[in-house]
Amino acid sequence: MVLPEWLAEPGLNHFLVVSAVLFSLGLLAVITRRNIIMVLMGIELILNSANLNFVAFSRYGLLSLEGHMIALFVIIIAAAEAAVALAIVLNIYNRFGTVDIEQISELKE
Amino acid sequence: MDLSAVAFYVFSILIIGSAAVMVFAKNIIHSAFALMFTLAGLALMYALLFAGFVAVTQLLVYVGGILVLILFGVMLTTRGYFEKVKTRTVNLLPSTIFVAIIGVLLIAVFTTTEWSTMPLEDGExxxxxxxxxxxxxxxxxxxxxxxxxxxxxxxxxxxxxxxRPPHQPPQAEQPDHPDEDPKNIS
The missing domain is CATH 1.20.5 (Single alpha-helices involved in coiled-coils or other helix-helix interfaces)
Structure with a gap:
């Protein structure tokens, strides 16, 4: 089986394309879904796509182990963000009785 | 086509496929489990990039921690049975077009830029x-x-x-600083 060379050997661009698709899907989740927790999952997806970029650049590019470090710090901040965001979501649910974003519009009126 | 290329394509299909399932699934529990496969596939991808510690941290923190937290959030913010948890999706067509434009632009920028790369060496x-x-x-x-x-x-x-305990309507008059009221701390 003969494959073209750009297909047979995954390089930096392949990982970047995967990460771009992942970012788009995360953005789509943030825009279209109306459940707060789905929006949070979309944000996690976006953060993960950024992480994949960092690690790919540290493998192929000039960013050596610093890329791994930045990815680790992104993971740490994502964990903190998830904990605080879930606490906020629980408070919103207790106050409004719903987690639908469009019904939580008290400040808008 | 060597083994790492095959692994790359398998992992990327796993990641993107389950991310798509996550975005488009109607049931939020299905979305959460699809997110688990995406995160695990990303950990495998990090291992493929010789980032072993990041891969293990990804598994521990994301799959073991954040995902469980999200599932708890789903559990605590729904009434009734899990099988019926449906979430709304709005503006699907215009936002899909918008996101597709952004994705194509990103891919175009990523693939046309001349990145300064190093000659590939074995991972250590x-x-x-x-x-x-x-x-x-x-x-x-x-x-x-x-x-x-x-x-x-x-x-x-x-x-x-x-x-406040759940399923209570918000009270008419709130104290100015509800956090400082000791009765509110359950």
Missing amino acids: VTMTGLGELLLTDFMLPFQVAGVLLLLAIIGAVLMASSA
């Missing part, structure tokens, strides 16, 4: 280098990250434990 064990970096160059961010985690945990506990 990264643990030693990471540990040394963490205690020399990244000392301050390391400590700040610890303080940040502590603050986040304290804040999350305070916010979650001073909430």
Whole structure:
């Protein structure tokens, strides 16, 4: 089986394309879904796509182990963000009785 | 086509496929489990990129921690049975077009830029280098990250434990500082 060379050997661009698709899907989740927790999952997806970029650049590019470090710090901040965001979501649910974003519009009126 | 190329394509199909399932699934529980496959596939991808420690941290923190947290959030914010948890989706067509434009632009920029790459060498064990970096160059961010985690945990506990019990309508008059009212802390 003969494959073209750009297909047979995954390089930096392949990982970047995967990460771009992942970012788009995360953005789509943030825009279209109306459940707060789905929006949070979309944000996690976006953060993960950024992480994949960092690690790919540290493998192929000039960013050596610093890329791994930045990815680790992104993971740490994502964990903190998830904990605080879930606490906020629980408070919103207790106050409004719903987690639908469009019904939580008290400040808008 | 060697083994790492095959692994790359299998992992990327796993990641993108389950991410698509996550975005488009109607049931939020299905979305959460699809997110689990995406995160695990990303950990495999990091392992493919010789980032072993990041891969293990991804598994521990994301799959073991954040995903369980999200499932708890789903569980605590739904009434009735899980099988019926449906979420709304709005503006699907225009936002799909918008996101597709952004994705195509990103891919175009990524593939047309001449990245300065190094000649590829074999991966080595990264643990030693990471540990040394963490205690020399990244000392301050390391400590700040610890303080940040502590603050986040304290804040999350305070916010979650001073909430009213669920299914109660909001009271008509709120005290000015509900957090300082000892009766509100359950």
